[in-house]
Amino acid sequence: MITKKILIFGATGQIGRYCIRRLVKNNYKVIAVTRNSHKAVFLKTQAPIGYLEIEQANINDIQRITNLISKVDVCINLIGILFEKKNNTFQNIHVNFPSILSKICKDNNIEKLIHLSALGIEKSTDSNYAISKLEGENKIKNNFDQAVILKPSIVYSVEDNFTTSFMKLLNYLPVMPLYYQGRTKFAPIHVKDLSQIILDVVQNKTNEQTIECIGPEIISFKEIILKILKSIDKKRILIPLPLSIAKISAKIFELMPNPLITVDQINLLKYDNIASGKYKTNF
DSSP states (O other), X not given: OOOOEEEEESTTSHHHHHHHHHHHHTTOEEEEEESOTTTTGGGXXXXXXTSEEEEEOOTTOXXXXXXXXXXOSEEEEOOOOSSOBXXXXXXXXXXXXXXXXXXXXXXXXXXXXXXXXXXXXXXXXXXXXXXXXXXXXXXXXXXXXXXXXXXXXXXXXXXXXXXXXXXXXXXXXXXXXXXXXXXXXXXXXXXXXXXXXXXXXXXXXXXXXXXXXXXXXXXXXXXXXXXXXXXXXXXXXXXXXXXXXXXXXXXXXTTSSSOSOOXXXXXXXXXXXXXXXXXXXXX
C-alpha cells in the first residue's frame, strides 16, 4: 500500500538511484524529475510497476515545478555540480534553484523539503563551490521552516564521482600529487547509509533541521589515495605538490570538458571534511 508521494530532483545520480530503491521498498511512490526522460528510462528498473513515475522538467520552468510539487507530500533535492560549465553555474544550481524550490514548497504547504548540501563548507571561504552551497542552505532555511538540510562528507560507492575521478588521475599519471601533503581529513559515508538517513527523515524519525552525514571512519586524503591504488592494483609515486604548481596543473585540466580536478576543488581540499560539532550527526 503506497503511503506518500515523494518528488526527487537529481534522481538519475548515484544517490538518487539508491533513494528510489530504498523509498519504494518502504511503499513510497516516487516521481523522478529529469532533464531528459528518454535517457532516464533505465530508472524503471529501480522500482516495481506503479511505484515510479519519470517526469521531464527544466529546473528553470517554475510553472512545471510548481505543478509537480503540488502533487506530492515530500520533495528531495539532490541536484549539485562539482565544476561549472557555461550554462550550469554554482549560482544557478546551488543557490537560485534551491531558493525557488523552497518557496514553492512553502506555498504548496508540503510536509517536508530534504535538501542535500555538503559538509565542511562553512570555513571554505575561498571555494566558489562551498560559498554557493552555504548560500543555498541559508536561502532554504529563510524560505521554508519545514526543510531539512543534509550535509554529507564524501559519499562513496562503486561509481561515485570522487573516487572515480582520482582513479582516472592515477591511471593517467605516473606521479600522484598530494595536495596539502595529503593531510586533509574526511569521514566518508556509503551511499546506502545516506539513503537510509533520507528515509529516516521522510519517516519523521528525526526532528533535526540540519544533519551532518558521516561514516564511522576518519581518513586522510593520502590514505584514500593509497586505498584507491590498492583497489586498482597500481603503484604510483606520491609527491607533496607546491600549491602554485598544483593550481597550474588544475588549470590545464579545466580545459577538458569534464575536468579531473579544478582550482576550486584544490581550494576546497584545504579544509577538513569531518563533523564540525555545530550540528547533530547520524551517529
